[in-house]
Amino acid sequence: MTETTALHELTGTTPAATQAEWTGRYTGALMNTFGAPQRVLVRGEGCYVWDADGQRYLDLLAGIAVNSLGHAHPTLTGAISAQLGTLGHISNFFASPLQITLAERLATLTAGGSRPTAARTFFTNSGTEALEGAFKLARRHGGQDRPRILALEGAFHGRTMGALALTAKPAYREPFEPLPGGVEHLPFGDVEALEQAFATDGDRVAALVVEPLQGEAGVRHLPTGYLTAARRLTSEHGSLLILDEVQTGVGRTGEWMAFHHDHIGGGLTPDVVTLAKGLGGGFPIGAVLTLTEQAAGLFSPGQHGTTFGGNPVAAAAALATLHVIERDDLLERVRTTGAALREQISAIGHPLVAGVRGEGLLLAITLTEEIAPAVARQALEAGFIVNPVAPDAIRLAPPLILTSEQAQTFTDALPQILQKAANS
Numbered sequence: 001m002t003e004t005t006a007l008h009e010l011t012g013t014t015p016a017a018t019q020a021e022w023t024g025r026y027t028g029a030l031m032n033t034f035g036a037p038q039r040v041l042v043r044g045e046g047c048y049v050w051d052a053d054g055q056r057y058l059d060l061l062a063g064i065a066v067n068s069l070g071h072a073h074p075t076l077t078g079a080i081s082a083q084l085g086t087l088g089h090i091s092n093f094f095a096s097p098l099q100i101t102l103a104e105r106l107a108t109l110t111a112g113g114s115r116p117t118a119a120r121t122f123f124t125n126s127g128t129e130a131l132e133g134a135f136k137l138a139r140r141h142g143g144q145d146r147p148r149i150l151a152l153e154g155a156f157h158g159r160t161m162g163a164l165a166l167t168a169k170p171a172y173r174e175p176f177e178p179l180p181g182g183v184e185h186l187p188f189g190d191v192e193a194l195e196q197a198f199a200t201d202g203d204r205v206a207a208l209v210v211e212p213l214q215g216e217a218g219v220r221h222l223p224t225g226y227l228t229a230a231r232r233l234t235s236e237h238g239s240l241l242i243l244d245e246v247q248t249g250v251g252r253t254g255e256w257m258a259f260h261h262d263h264i265g266g267g268l269t270p271d272v273v274t275l276a277k278g279l280g281g282g283f284p285i286g287a288v289l290t291l292t293e294q295a296a297g298l299f300s301p302g303q304h305g306t307t308f309g310g311n312p313v314a315a316a317a318a319l320a321t322l323h324v325i326e327r328d329d330l331l332e333r334v335r336t337t338g339a340a341l342r343e344q345i346s347a348i349g350h351p352l353v354a355g356v357r358g359e360g361l362l363l364a365i366t367l368t369e370e371i372a373p374a375v376a377r378q379a380l381e382a383g384f385i386v387n388p389v390a391p392d393a394i395r396l397a398p399p400l401i402l403t404s405e406q407a408q409t410f411t412d413a414l415p416q417i418l419q420k421a422a423n424s
């Protein structure tokens with residue numbers, strides 16, 4: 001407790017201000033990119049967080065699929081503090097055992113068994129930077145002879161200019177045009193449209209970029225067989241298949257990677273995989289991995305770089321996160337809790353609930369009316385953090401350590417939350 005007081009003092013956040021006061025200061029100090037904050041949070045433990053007024057919430061969003069181990073997990077905070085107290089940052093003029101070990105671990109996990117000899121990793125600080133790296137790999141693949149890059153309608157790949165060019169949403173793109181060229185967005189989940197895109201000038205496609213499950217578009221499944229077709233077509237035309245697992249990777253769906261599910265990936269090997277969100281358990285880190293010969297070695301020295309990427313503290317956070325997922329058998333836990341959560345939601349049989357979609361602990365409750373924002377507001381009032389990912393869908397992406405009992409407290413409260421939202 002004395003340490004907490006010391007932290008308040010040294011950061012100048014000592015005066016016990018209310019939520020309303022902090023919100024006022026927020027508006028006067030931060031750029032208005034996110035709108036007004038829903039709550040000002042001061043503390044977290046396990047699957048719960050507390051706001052500045054002392055109210056507790058069950059965190060069913062985990063910082064948007066990030067806090068895999070919940071809040072203040074002792075193994076994670078221990079690893080981060082120990083590493084920071086040993087060696088914090090070194091730049092990429094130097095290497096650390098942690099960065100090397102993490103690259104090896106990720107290659108093994110992503111490949112789903114033994115590490116391919118072509119596997120190589122570049123570390124970033126975020127998802128958008130991982131996609132930026134993947135975009136640059138695609139440009140290097142075939143150069144001027146392959147100007148085409150394919151992505152899908154509904155895709156979200158990040159906010160920097162390259163990642164934004166891959167992102168489909170007009171409201172995100174249009175204020176920043178012109179964006180890097182050559183990107184074509186194909187109808188979502190349409191194998192025929194994909195075949196057509198390759199039928200003419202298929203050999204000029206550098207890469208196809210796909211989320212195995214579209215997170216930001218509302219937790220949308222591709223039809224079974226889509227990724228298999230994508231792998232076949234990209235292989236036939238010598239194009240890269242880039243899977244964006246930033247939201248779905250590192251255990252979120254109940255497998256290490258979403259494409260590892262038979263009904264999603266069907267045993268394929270992508271050329272490139274991007275990771276971030278859950279990888280560091282809340283500490284900022286991302287990665288772009290190559291798994292095949294045609295993707296490896298596209299960057300030569302000097303063609304890409306980063307100051308912070310792969311720093312020892314971030315690498316320690318990721319290694320600790322992977323360690324706990326493995327040690328505590330969290331993949332199995334995600335599958336069990338995810339299934340329980342789906343059953344609980346279906347069991348309430350509420351007329352406003354159309355269904356549940358998603359995989360593992362990346363789920364969306366679909367609604368029969370477009371009242372998701374009101375539902376999220378009422379959930380917050382009732383002590384639950386959820387996300388209105390679409391007008392008619394509520395996203396749940398809780399910590400992987402969530403228990404079925406904790407999930408049940410939400411589903412027990414859900415009928416009343418829905419009723420209040422309908423009446424508001």
Ligand SMILES: *Cc1c(COP(=O)(O)O)cnc(C)c1O
Nearest residue numbers: 126127128156157158215246247
């Ligand atoms: C969140 C997300 C990104 C961007 O990651 P940031 O860390 O927010 O930059 C990219 N791709 C997918 C699929 C995402 O969900």
